[in-house]
Amino acid sequence: MFDTSPQLDCAGRILRLDVPRVMGIVNVTPDSFADGGEHATVDAAIAHGLKLVEEGADVLDVGGESTRPGADDVSVEEELNRVVPVIEALAKRVPIPISIDTSKPEVMSAAVAAGAGMINDVYALRREGALDVAAELGVPVVLMHMQGEPRTMQANPQYDDVVADVHRFLAERIFAAEMAGIVKKNIVVDPGFGFGKNAQHNLQLLAQLRRLTELGVPVLAGLSRKKTIGELTGRDDPHDRVFGSVAAHLIAAQNGATILRVHDVAATVDALKVWNGVAAMPAPRAE
Numbered sequence: 001m002f003d004t005s006p007q008l009d010c011a012g013r014i015l016r017l018d019v020p021r022v023m024g025i026v027n028v029t030p031d032s033f034a035d036g037g038e039h040a041t042v043d044a045a046i047a048h049g050l051k052l053v054e055e056g057a058d059v060l061d062v063g064g065e066s067t068r069p070g071a072d073d074v075s076v077e078e079e080l081n082r083v084v085p086v087i088e089a090l091a092k093r094v095p096i097p098i099s100i101d102t103s104k105p106e107v108m109s110a111a112v113a114a115g116a117g118m119i120n121d122v123y124a125l126r127r128e129g130a131l132d133v134a135a136e137l138g139v140p141v142v143l144m145h146m147q148g149e150p151r152t153m154q155a156n157p158q159y160d161d162v163v164a165d166v167h168r169f170l171a172e173r174i175f176a177a178e179m180a181g182i183v184k185k186n187i188v189v190d191p192g193f194g195f196g197k198n199a200q201h202n203l204q205l206l207a208q209l210r211r212l213t214e215l216g217v218p219v220l221a222g223l224s225r226k227k228t229i230g231e232l233t234g235r236d237d238p239h240d241r242v243f244g245s246v247a248a249h250l251i252a253a254q255n256g257a258t259i260l261r262v263h264d265v266a267a268t269v270d271a272l273k274v275w276n277g278v279a280a281m282p283a284p285r286a287e
């Protein structure tokens with residue numbers, strides 16, 4: 001019997017989506033909100049990536065520019081200097097797919113040449129040239145919703161209906177990607193928790209995440225250590241938001257997400273082992 005569950009071919013490295021998978025975050029940045037500066041050097045980032053693989057990550061997401069509210073822009077050259085050596089080294093040393101977290105077409109190309117097999121773009125390929133470059137590279141792409149720009153997006157986000165608005169945006173970006181030549185089986189969508197959303201918006205999106213699975217592509221959820229988790233738990237320090245983040249990602253998995261983007265891989269992997277244990281149980285017999 002052939003396994004018909006969805007999977008992503010990330011430049012030859014397969015990311016199976018038969019069960020929720022864990023994307024480990026490797027921020028090669030001095031200013032990321034949750035772990036800024038902790039893995040900012042090439043060597044530290046490589047070591048961190050190897051640690052996340054040890055902990056059970058199914059894919060690594062390497063990023064060289066913080067997208068937190070108010071973050072400074074990073075030049076193409078600086079971003080390349082941060083991520084390319086890390087991707088090159090990790091691609092040689094780990095068997096799992098590596099994704100590049102960038103919105104710059106030049107960085108997408110260089111990262112894939114260095115061994116990345118997936119593009120994760122918080123701008124959903126809206127930057128000049130990004131759609132064409134992503135189509136040319138032919139690797140899976142994550143299209144994420146953001147309202148506004150990182151610098152200003154949290155000022156006062158407004159929606160008529162955040163779930164419907166995000167759903168509509170992602171449907172439009174899927175269409176744009178397909179028109180550019182990206183095949184639908186290579187597309188993942190992401191509601192963009194915290195990107196132009198307040199806590200209520202984030203919780204509505206999490207509660208109704210299954211609506212996004214109607215788009216017919218895998219859903220990625222990234223709530224790890226984010227402000228909404230802090231507000232709900234009262235944990236001001238992002239490092240103290242592990243338990244809340246794990247709870248949020250289990251709910252995302254329960255609501256249809258099959259890629260979870262996390263800082264705390266070991267904790268999330270253990271939580272998913274419990275979740276998978278229950279999910280594997282036979283459905284209740286009809287009365």
Ligand SMILES: Nc1nc2ncc(COP(=O)(O)OP(=O)(O)O)nc2c(=O)[nH]1
Pocket residue numbers: 025027029031032033034063065066067068101120121122142144190192193220221222223261
């Ligand atoms: N697809 C996707 N990509 C993302 N990239 C960065 C961040 C922000 O989190 P982090 O990388 O931890 O922080 P920073 O952007 O400050 O480096 N969140 C997402 C997300 O929710 N979805």
